[in-house]
Amino acid sequence: MVTADEVGRATGRRTVAVLGATGTIGRQVAAAFTxxxxxxxxxxxxxxxxxxxxxxxxxxxxxADPRDIADLLAERxxxxxxxxxxxxxxxxxxxxxxxxxxxxxxxxxxxxxxTRPRVVHVGSIHEYGFVSPDPxxxxxSVPPEPTTPYAxxxxxxxxxxxxxxxxxxxxxVVLRPVNVCGxxxxxxxxxxxVLNRLRALTPGERLELVIADxxxxxxxxxxxxxxxxxAADAAASGTVFNIGRGEAPTMRELVTTLVExxxxxxxTVKETGGAVESKGGxxxxxxxxxxxRVLGWRPAIGLRASLHDMWKAAG
Numbered sequence: 001m002v003t004a005d006e007v008g009r010a011t012g013r014r015t016v017a018v019l020g021a022t023g024t025i026g027r028q029v030a031a032a033f034t035x036x037x038x039x040x041x042x043x044x045x046x047x048x049x050x051x052x053x054x055x056x057x058x059x060x061x062x063x064a065d066p067r068d069i070a071d072l073l074a075e076r077x078x079x080x081x082x083x084x085x086x087x088x089x090x091x092x093x094x095x096x097x098x099x100x101x102x103x104x105x106x107x108x109x110x111x112x113x114x115t116r117p118r119v120v121h122v123g124s125i126h127e128y129g130f131v132s133p134d135p136x137x138x139x140x141s142v143p144p145e146p147t148t149p150y151a152x153x154x155x156x157x158x159x160x161x162x163x164x165x166x167x168x169x170x171x172x173v174v175l176r177p178v179n180v181c182g183x184x185x186x187x188x189x190x191x192x193x194v195l196n197r198l199r200a201l202t203p204g205e206r207l208e209l210v211i212a213d214x215x216x217x218x219x220x221x222x223x224x225x226x227x228x229x230x231a232a233d234a235a236a237s238g239t240v241f242n243i244g245r246g247e248a249p250t251m252r253e254l255v256t257t258l259v260e261x262x263x264x265x266x267x268t269v270k271e272t273g274g275a276v277e278s279k280g281g282x283x284x285x286x287x288x289x290x291x292x293r294v295l296g297w298r299p300a301i302g303l304r305a306s307l308h309d310m311w312k313a314a315g
């Protein structure tokens with residue numbers, strides 16, 4: 001079977017459908033493919049101001065008929081489908097809808113096409129569950145054992161892509177990025193919340209904040225987008241790639257770096273007690289050697305620069 005990805009490589013220019021184009025990762029993926037000279041088709045339930053830069057189709061993929069999905073991809077001659085959907089939904093039912101049902105509908109639509117596009121599915125490092133700290137980080141051989149609803153449903157979506165690739169129904173790869181930072185974070189995320197609260201401070205005011213006693217790898221969202229870009233070309237169907245910076249700063253270090261990058265004086269944040277809800281483990285650090293070896297990918301943006309750009313973009 002000749003895949004659409006192989007056809008696209010021959011011509012040098014491809015059409016890329018970005019599902020979840022309005023989200024934190026999706027908008028950067030769309031920008032990365034546009035800069036690389038490809039045609040981008042944004043897909044999401046509703047448009048956003050930045051989606052006006054490229055063709056956009058309003059569609060709830062989780063509710064769409066697979067035949068309609070196939071017709072859309074065929075009509076637009078899509079070579080690559082990037083699933084950057086999902087997000088900060090609350091209930092397990094909503095998570096299943098966003099992380100499992102949507103993926104199943106997408107895969108069923110792709111499977112109906114005579115020429116299969118490459119599918120790049122953005123999963124999550126939290127799919128591995130709670131992992132004990134390891135100097136080398138979490139590699140792709142670690143058996144996933146998720147315990148939270150978010151992690152369980154994200155894993156189910158990733159496994160569906162991998163199984164479809166194994167059976168030949170899809171030419172697909174799975175990326176498992178760590179938590180993301182950088183421009184335009186979700187307002188419901190930890191960094192998005194801290195960012196908005198910092199912006200609302202009056203001169204001399206302190207920010208009271210509950211900070212998890214945890215250490216987590218954070219990678220710039222633009223580095224995730226660059227990983228998606230190279231994964232769209234890689235001869236690696238059915239493969240999982242962990243995407244991160246390969247470092248595990250504490251959450252206190254993360255907050256301190258953000259406060260400094262934003263230009264606030266020391267002591268701006270006052271830590272308070274309280275419970276912190278997490279979507280995954282208290283420690284994450286990605287082993288990115290497979291991504292380096294197979295994709296030729298490495299993160300290019302340091303943590304301080306990423307947080308500075310996040311603050312600047314918010315302004």
